[in-house]
Amino acid sequence: MEPKIKQTTGGEQAALLIRATDFSGMLERLDRMAESLSEIRESLPLKRRKLSRATKRAHIGCILSWYEGKCPCCREARIISDNGSILPSCNEEHYVNRHENALDKTWLVCQECNSRKTTGKVAHTDVEALFRAYQVTLRKHLADGKGPVQMRLKDSDRLCALSKRQATSR
Numbered sequence: 001m002e003p004k005i006k007q008t009t010g011g012e013q014a015a016l017l018i019r020a021t022d023f024s025g026m027l028e029r030l031d032r033m034a035e036s037l038s039e040i041r042e043s044l045p046l047k048r049r050k051l052s053r054a055t056k057r058a059h060i061g062c063i064l065s066w067y068e069g070k071c072p073c074c075r076e077a078r079i080i081s082d083n084g085s086i087l088p089s090c091n092e093e094h095y096v097n098r099h100e101n102a103l104d105k106t107w108l109v110c111q112e113c114n115s116r117k118t119t120g121k122v123a124h125t126d127v128e129a130l131f132r133a134y135q136v137t138l139r140k141h142l143a144d145g146k147g148p149v150q151m152r153l154k155d156s157d158r159l160c161a162l163s164k165r166q167a168t169s170r
């Protein structure tokens with residue numbers, strides 16, 4: 001009986017040894033996976049930051065006052081209605097990168113212009129000139145006291161509600 005017991009014990013020890021080897025192998029694999037994950041995280045594109053309500057209000061005001069509610073890029077497509085609501089064709093564009101959501105790094109353009117830019121159908125230098133021109137107009141608009149702070153409460157409330165509705169519909 002005794003050898004049989006010893007054999008069993010030996011077998012159990014062997015099994016434990018195998019499990020211990022498996023375990024250390026697993027730990028090594030986990031370490032390698034953690035390393036890969038941090039590399040992947042570092043190479044991911046920057047998170048898209050939404051435009052703040054104040055930023056949107058400033059863009060809306062400027063486009064209504066200076067562009068007749070039309071896209072500042074093509075000046076053809078209507079993107080803001082007369083009462084200041086954002087039309088479905090309006091796109092928030094992060095001009096610099098998805099992470100930069102400040103007033104001077106963004107604008108509102110029509111769907112067509114947005115896709116033309118992202119697909120490279122329009123020269124970057126052309127859009128650049130239009131964007132710079134828009135930013136000059138925007139600064140003038142804000143300097144004229146037509147910025148979001150100076151807007152009537154009724155208007156700003158309505159625009160906030162519209163911005164919210166647009167944000168939830170995405």
Ligand SMILES: [Zn+2]
Nearest residue numbers: 071074110113
């Ligand atoms: Zn356009």
